[in-house]
Amino acid sequence: MKMVTLLSGNDMPIIGLGTFKLRGRDLIHKCLQTALEAGYRSFDTAAVYKNESDIGDCLIELLPKYGLTRNDIFLTSKLAPKDQGANRCREACLTSLTNLKTEYLDLYLIHWPGTQGRKPGDQDNPRLRRDSWRDMETLYKEGKLKAIGVSNFEQRHLIDLLESCEIQPHVLQTEHHPHLVQSSLVEFCRHHQIHFQAYASLGTTTDNNKLLTDPTVISIAKNNSKTTAQILLKWAIQQDIGVIPKSSNPDHIKSNMDLFSFELSKEDLARISGLDSQHHYCWDPRGIL
Template identity: 40%
Template sequence: MGSLKRPAAAAESSAKRAKTAPAGKSTLHAVKSPAEAKTLNDGVTLVGGAVMPAVGFGTYKLKKGEAAGPVEAALRAGYRLVDTAQVYENEADVGAALRASGVPRENVFIETKVWRSSHGLERTTKAFKQSLRRLGVDYIDLYVIHWPGAKTGWPLKKGTVCPPDWTPAMRNLGTWKAMEQMHDEGKVRALGVTNYSLRHLKELLKTCRIRPAVNQVEFHPRLVQSELLDFCRKEGIVLQAYASLGSGDAGQAEDFFKFPPVQAAAKAHKVTPAQVLLRWALEKGCHVIPKSTRPERMAENAGVFSFKLSSKEVKAIDELNAGTRYAWKGLDPDTIV
């Protein structure tokens, strides 16, 4: 698949990039690929210059008012990327945890997302300002679109959407334009998307002035999105995997830890199945954001730098691919017009 031509207007000026730089000196360290990361401080340099840690801490399903403790524990354990979202309603907890941890702001990579009911220039701008205020920070390292379509389903009436004036063009000509403006103002260091298919990415690349730096998608042994991963690599877009250890969003019946190739690799390297699954994703070229409320599991998920899988072990896990989606109740984002 050929690489899309980069729009001439996509190159930001050095002055604009400088405006988004942290006030202090960051201890985050750049490596060439996620597989080369040696610590939780190591990551890949994104478009625009920000370093995004290869292994971060996810907060999906950590409830409002209950997320501060686990996030603070993760920061104290050495995690330097925290992934949150407008719809998670725990951004205030993330901000509180950051302040309580004592870790300097410039050493933590904060990623949050604009929810699908906030598509559009004005709504996205408003949602971003609210996220910034809840987090209690001056800038966000990575701001992403959570879903390529509008909000549908409960609690909305059947056949209705939110925003009510939604059109597919809105995500690129409204939402993305608002995000570019925030980047220009120095309030965001990098822009990205979540749950974007190849088609969605290609459409965005045709119209954007600032290119997406990250695409966060469901990626695990049952859903090895090789074509999407290859495209992102060619376009300089980092693929960040979620549901690496499994997802219960579709009533998942499978236990990823019990897959024979995962068990075999865990035994061979004297590590846990969870560590094998995360290491496999890193070897594939993905970033990961595992979540846990237990300190021992946080430590376990961070222990993926001391071993490497062989090409044979990676291939054996690859062969578990069945194209099965568990997140979003199994809905394929590519079905979103």
């Protein structure tokens, strides 16, 4: 497993298992077991996924079976938009720790730059996320969070945060794939030593898997004797961008980890990047003040 050393000093696997829409203890147990067997050591969840408690239970049961302890895995969760703001953020984070049955999180993210119940242009949005960040800085100093970051932030949101924070964000997790290449945001993060982690690397089923069925991606996959999913994920990690693919299919979970046995050529990387259409398949934060 390739590791990324965050500005906080801790190491983060470049590949993690996403758990969005994974619900129910039996399904989560099966997915986590398959992932651990395949070599995953990073797991990404969020309060809004409503699966933290089941993930916590399953990890407590499964880790000893593979000779692992809590310290051997990297666990990420996120602040729900409804819990944005001073003290609310702290309470929400402590609830996530309780649900996940852990004394600390390896990474905690502000899930969204806005606040639930407030309009995108609400003048309080910047203040509320700054208040959340101060809570997270305190939790980081207390050792309850090993690294802190944000999700779905645009560059202007990051600039606002960098101007007011004491501890800068260690990670930005956001939508990034060949149909939404965020080159300037990637470069901004690299300049500020913020690890860039992509979600929705494979697109979404609601958009009929347009990424997985893209003719260019299919052609490159055939030439490399790999799946289209492996090509899309490799495109990211070969650029040192983290990925957190989600799947409930055991075969897909395993194959999504098999990304270190091949390299894409410069020509293939360029062809894939050339598919950019600036299309969001998921949340679009552009309207959030």
